[in-house]
Amino acid sequence: MPDMMQGLGRRSLRRVPKQERSRDRIDEILKVSMQLIGQKGIDAVTMKEIAALSGGPIASVYQYFPNKSAIIAMLHERYVDDVRSLISEHVGKISTPEEALQATDVLFDLYYHRMRERPSTQDLLNAIQADKTLADVDIAETRFQAEVFFGATKQFVQSDQRDNYLRTLFVMFHMAAATLRLALMVPAEEAAKIVAQFKSIVRTQSTFYFTGSFPASV
Template sequence: MPTQPLTALKPRKTPSQSRSRVTVDAIYEATIQVLLSRGMAGLTTTGVAERAGVSVGTMYQYFPNKQSLVYALNERFLTTLAERVEATCAQMQGRSIAEAAEALVDTYWAAKTERPELTRALYRSVAELETDALLRAFAARVDKATTDMFCRASDFRSPDAGEVNLLLTTVIYGSVRNAFERGLGQEEIAGLKSGLKAMCRAYLEAVGN
């Protein structure tokens, strides 16, 4: 898989005029629609343009290639997610680690659950993209926020904040994803979520926090 230069995935022009803004938003939304209705394999440039009500040419003025469409979607989604996590982290400053962890579970879960179909589609879309860099950047950003939160927790005394952070975030993010992949009902989801929190709590108590 040849690695593409990142620039090739970035939108071509930042829409400053209002007309452009509308166009770009329409394309974003159309990409989501097509992704949901026809899946990643059925996502064609003409299909997206048609759904967006613009010509292919117009679309290509804002997105240099097909990949950039999905890339932009992921970028948007991840940015929002990161902001939410950061907000939670800021809010949880000085609380106990357990409380912080539980809040993280809630925030992450909520963000992913808001548009479950989109979440699922994006999870899948990632597989075909050169999104490694994007994901890594996102992970770094979020890790920084959560590590900070854990460090400044009222009861923090672990020698290595990074280790705690890695464990908790891996378990939380991974569990959320896996929960998504099983087709679970409301009740099961609720049980899973509280179970996950309980696990985090129990672990932190056990290691002395």
């Protein structure tokens, strides 16, 4: 994990919870915050409202989170943990180039469906991009994810092409997030075509690195 990703959300906490009751309180604050972000957008959410709907006085929010940015940082950290678990579960199963190609499709589909099921995640990611520190952290996380996938698949790529392959993975992981955001903003029929097109591009580029040539159908 990159140094800048070492517990940014936890470092933003004013007070580190040690008891289960305190951890439960933080969980409830984060749950309510995510719901409000999905309902109203990040700019319209207030600390006072978070406190009221999470079942406690505003002081009980401020004792853990100094401001709304700290809440966003913690939400982002949990989002990252979720994505990392998803990636780790699938890259660990890769043993052939075809399995690597299938993994890119499966990961994208899983991520896409999760985003559709949790629309507030879209608002969270938009808020992250609006915060310079968190945006930098998000880029570092994208790089980390690309490196994890690279580590699981580099054996399928000629050694003199591996640096290029890693850079391509970094771009593809970044563009995957952008493609998802776009797909979630357009009608479902158009979204399906956009997703299919992106997956085709990824498969075509990956096939080139794995075989030395583009698929015959291209």
